[in-house]
Amino acid sequence: MTTPLLELKNVSIAAVADDGSEKTICHDVNLTLNEGERHILLGPNGSGKSTLLAGIMGLHPFRITAGTATLRGEDITDLETEERAHAGIGLAFQRPPALAGVSVERLAAAIGASDRLDAVSESLGLDHLDDRDVNCGFSGGEAKRFEVMKLALQGPQLCLFDEPESGVDLEQVGVVGRAVSELLDAKDAEGRHRSALVITHTGFILDSLDATVAHLMVDGTIVSSGEPRAMFDHIRTNGYR
Ligand SMILES: Nc1ncnc2c1ncn2[C@@H]1O[C@H](COP(=O)(O)OP(=O)(O)OP(=O)(O)O)[C@@H](O)[C@H]1O
Numbered sequence: 001m002t003t004p005l006l007e008l009k010n011v012s013i014a015a016v017a018d019d020g021s022e023k024t025i026c027h028d029v030n031l032t033l034n035e036g037e038r039h040i041l042l043g044p045n046g047s048g049k050s051t052l053l054a055g056i057m058g059l060h061p062f063r064i065t066a067g068t069a070t071l072r073g074e075d076i077t078d079l080e081t082e083e084r085a086h087a088g089i090g091l092a093f094q095r096p097p098a099l100a101g102v103s104v105e106r107l108a109a110a111i112g113a114s115d116r117l118d119a120v121s122e123s124l125g126l127d128h129l130d131d132r133d134v135n136c137g138f139s140g141g142e143a144k145r146f147e148v149m150k151l152a153l154q155g156p157q158l159c160l161f162d163e164p165e166s167g168v169d170l171e172q173v174g175v176v177g178r179a180v181s182e183l184l185d186a187k188d189a190e191g192r193h194r195s196a197l198v199i200t201h202t203g204f205i206l207d208s209l210d211a212t213v214a215h216l217m218v219d220g221t222i223v224s225s226g227e228p229r230a231m232f233d234h235i236r237t238n239g240y241r
Pocket residue numbers: 015023025043044045046047048049050051052061094
């Protein structure tokens with residue numbers, strides 16, 4: 001049996017406040033994502049999808065408070081965000097933060113990707129942003145495309161996309177979809193197939209992504225999984241029941 005790329009067993013994720021108080025948002029999450037697979041995450045607003053991605057990435061203030069998360073069989077439950085990034089996890093944010101004082105060129109240099117910056121930014125039509133500070137004054141669509149570009153520069157094996165197409169105009173949705181697909185089709189620096197967990201409300205990304213399975217999250221837990229198109233059509237017709 002092959003070891004899954006990512007395995008979540010009975011995982012709970014809480015937002016932990018500075019005073020140490022915890023608010024559990026996700027609970028009893030079980031998920032197995034194998035190398036090369038692309039999974040979709042669906043669910044109503046506020047059901048915990050972004051929290052799940054942030055918990056896998058280990059972003060402040062979210063913490064895995066119960067259960068275990070493994071990457072290639074190694075326990076990552078208590079790793080810091082940087083250690084998880086180093087292990088090959090990357091997240092494209094739903095609402096990307098502004099990094100005043102950090103230009104796109106500087107960010108690319110910091111992640112050792114200066115040599116790829118021109119090709120990647122041109123393919124996403126973002127080369128005019130190279131000398132701008134990250135997300136400072138970017139339009140909504142530019143910021144979302146930049147998130148895809150950031151992952152293309154970083155090159156993680158496990159790519160977490162939080163609504164990559166939201167706020168992107170109809171023409172650029174195709175550009176974003178192609179960029180996501182190209183990133184996932186290329187192997188990572190270690191020659192491993194990439195995998196993705198992608199949140200979507202619109203389903204546009206399904207046109208460019210050969211997704212194997214979709215999961216439906218309701219009230220902080222995955223309540224069912226199935227074929228992505230069928231699940232999407234079911235939700236469109238019947239709602240999230
Ligand atoms: N830092 C936090 N502290 C307290 N509650 C939080 C925190 N972050 C998120 N929440 C709450 O957790 C719930 C789940 O939020 P989350 O953003 O994960 O949902 P979502 O499924 O991604 O929603 P959407 O589809 O609207 O983006 C929401 O009620 C939200 O207000």
